[in-house]
Each structure stands twice: as C-alpha cells, then as structure tokens.
Amino acid sequence: GxxxxxxxxxxxxKSGTSVKIECRSLDFxxxxxxxxxQFPKQSLMLMATSNEGSKATYEQGVEKDKFLxxxxxxxxxxxxxTSAHPEDSSFYICSALIAGRTYNEQFFGxxxxxxxx
Amino acid sequence: GESVGLHLPTLSxxxxxxxxxxxxxxxxxxxxxxWYKQESGKGPQFIIDIRSNMDKRQGQRVTVLLxxxxxHLSLQIAATQPGDSAVxxxxxxxxxxxxxxxxxxxxxxxx
Numbered sequence: 001g002x003x004x005x006x007x008x009x010x011x012x013x014k015s016g017t018s019v020k021i022e023c024r025s026l027d028f029x030x031x032x033x034x035x036x037x038q039f040p041k042q043s044l045m046l047m048a049t050s051n052e053g054s055k056a057t058y059e060q061g062v063e064k065d066k067f068l069x070x071x072x073x074x075x076x077x078x079x080x081x082t083s084a085h086p087e088d089s090s091f092y093i094c095s096a097l098i099a100g101r102t103y104n105e106q107f108f109g110x111x112x113x114x115x116x117x
Numbered sequence: 118g119e120s121v122g123l124h125l126p127t128l129s130x131x132x133x134x135x136x137x138x139x140x141x142x143x144x145x146x147x148x149x150x151x152w153y154k155q156e157s158g159k160g161p162q163f164i165i166d167i168r169s170n171m172d173k174r175q176g177q178r179v180t181v182l183l184x185x186x187x188x189h190l191s192l193q194i195a196a197t198q199p200g201d202s203a204v205x206x207x208x209x210x211x212x213x214x215x216x217x218x219x220x221x222x223x224x225x226x227x228x
Contacts, residue, residue, distance in 0.1 A: 032214055041125050042220075044218045045218075046215055046216070093161070105163075108162070109160050111159060113158070
C-alpha cells in the first residue's frame with residue numbers, strides 16, 4: 001500500500017514552454033502533498049505544500065507564478081513549470097501524506113526528470 | 118536541518134562490513150526522524166524512523182540511534198551488500214507536516 005506515482009518520469013522541453021507534472025496517490029487519499037526539487041548531488045529541497053481544495057503554500061524563494069500547483073482531488077496534485085528555462089532543469093519529486101496518521105509519514109513518488117533545452 | 122552542500126560525502130565499504138552513516142540536525146524541537154535511501158534516478162525510499170522519545174530502533178539489518186543531547190542521528194547497516202549502494206538522507210519533522218532533509222551521504226559498497 002501507500003504507492004505514489006508521477007507522470008511523466010522524464011520530459012525534455014524547449015525553453016519558454018510549460019510542463020505539467022502529475023503526482024497521484026494510488027491506493028490512499030492524500031489531503032496534503034509536497035513538491036520537492038533536487039539538483040544533482042544535492043538534497044531534496046521543499047518547494048511547496050499542496051493541500052486539497054486550497055492554495056498551495058510555497059517555501060521562501062520559490063516563485064508561485066512560475067511553479068503552479070493544483071490539488072483538485074484527494075489523489076492528484078499537479079505541478080506546472082511555466083515558461084521553463086534551462087535553470088529549471090532538475091529532478092522533481094512529490095510526496096503524499098496519509099491523512100489521520102499520528103506522525104507525518106510521507107510517501108514519495110519516483111520523481112520526474114525535467115530537462116529544458 | 119543541515120544546509121545543502123554541493124558535494125555529497127561518500128562512505129566506501131567492502132561487502133560484508135558494517136556501515137555507519139551520520140547526520141546532525143539543528144532543530145531541537147524535531148520529534149520525528151526518518152532515514153531514506155535514494156538510488157540513482159529514483160525517489161527516496163523509507164528505511165526506518167524513530168520518535169524523539171526513543172534513542173534506538175532496530176529493523177532488518179538496520180539500526181537508528183538518536184542522541185538528542187548533541188542532536189545527532191546515525192544509521193547502522195549490518196553486513197552491507199552491493200545493493201545497499203545509494204545515497205542516504207536523514208530527515209527531521211518538527212511538528213508540522215514538512216520534512217527537512219539533511220545533505221545526504223553516498224554509500225559505495227565494493228564486492
């Protein structure tokens with residue numbers, strides 16, 4: 001149980017285009033999902049917290065107009081990188097929180113590799 | 118949590134050795150800690166967790182030790198195998214939903 005999927009697993013796009021990444025909880029409902037970015041040989045950096053039915057909470061330094069997050073259902077959150085540039089190339093990872101757990105156990109997706117040419 | 122560095126510390130061991138990976142955390146209010154394993158090109162995989170009211174927890178071939186006095190966490194892997202080669206991250210939770218990840222350690226296991 002507690003499987004999180006991401007789609008696509010990798011994407012290559014041209015500079016200036018927008019890319020949408022999906023994060024799905026397959027066998028549980030997730031009121032809260034998280035989006036992380038990871039550059040090579042670095043740690044995961046939290047970008048934003050996505051709550052179902054409400055606006056996402058962005059971490060300091062993350063542009064909310066550039067990284068659009070939508071959490072329209074209890075099993076799906078999407079991250080759209082708008083007007084992508086080469087510096088946005090990174091590994092994007094989502095995680096989902098199981099509602100009702102005493103401690104905050106996050107389940108991670110397999111990640112999406114974004115390459116912007 | 119730790120600041121993010123540009124280079125991962127690396128621990129190289131021989132197959133069959135025991136491995137110890139260390140992590141320092143900075144938030145004394147953190148009450149839940151997790152170790153994750155991340156293989157190349159994949160998302161983090163849960164290994165073991167520990168609550169702040171414990172100082173040791175054992176799993177299958179892994180043990181996590183927590184020293185709240187010096188804010189230190191360690192992961193011990195017994196009889197390390199080539200399949201254990203990966204990057205290992207500690208993460209801390211300070212009571213809110215978010216996790217703060219440490220900078221990670223790359224474990225290289227030679228046959």
